[in-house]
Amino acid sequence: MYANRLTRDHAQAEDLVQEAWLLFEQQNKIEISAPVHYFKTIMRNLCRFSYRRQKLEKTKDTDFDNASRMIADLAPSPEQVADARWQVSKLLDQIEAMPARQTAAIKMYYFEGLKLREIAAELNISVSFAQSLIADGIEACTNARATGE
Template identity: 45%
Template sequence: MKTKQALSDLYEAHRSGLLSYARQLSGDSVLAEDIVHDAWVLFAKQPTQAISSPASYLRTIVRNLLLTRGRRAKIERVSDADFDVVSATVADETSSPEDVVAAREIMTCVMDALDALPKRQSDAIRMYHFEGMKLREVAAALDVSISMAHTLITEGLAICNRVRKEGQ
């Protein structure tokens, strides 16, 4: 079926309907002309013997081209933004030097509190939170039950949390 005359007849038969469809989707008659032309170029490159409904296939190409163009336009609107304008609206997430010093002081107090805990409790917290051991591994290392390891960690963290809150 892919003779020049047959393709030309097909184009002429469906052109006005495709233009109307593209105008309806895009709201722009100039863009609709471009899209229908691009759709036709893509369609003409395809082996049309396997296409049972060329009109539906062309409408699908038109819709997909419009979707692709819309996505591209959205990306271009974002990438064309003035860097200074965009960067002025972004919040500065860096901490002030005062905040850094205060956080370090609180961390020092918490670590001192951790060191002041009984050795078994301090070891349980360090193994669980700093070394990433599982609760059953902590219990085995300290030769205590899992519930006892959990109690050691929970009570120790409560003390450290109280110290942290006092430091704020």
């Protein structure tokens, strides 16, 4: 009855009593002179804490089902997926059309995750030349994408 007066909701009152009982049971190590009063104090404090949290979060009386339907779906549309695949295909074609060493350097760096010094050793070139090959290749890809080639 006391919990109903605090919450004004039967379901919340039941939850409040259960939570308060769990906290009350944890205090069984100490002697409590007025256990009923102590139990009511626990319920009152839990109720206040819950009210403050709801006020802070502004979730009281929120229809979460309706709110979840209103959230935009962040998944890409089928058209966006098809466009992205087409762009990747064009990018890969652009990379394949580059000179062999440049193609190899770009693939090793971006697809295989090799470091510049590893690419340089693999292609038997200097590190700065490997970096230049990759930078020039990416610039060519960026220019091709900007012009729509």
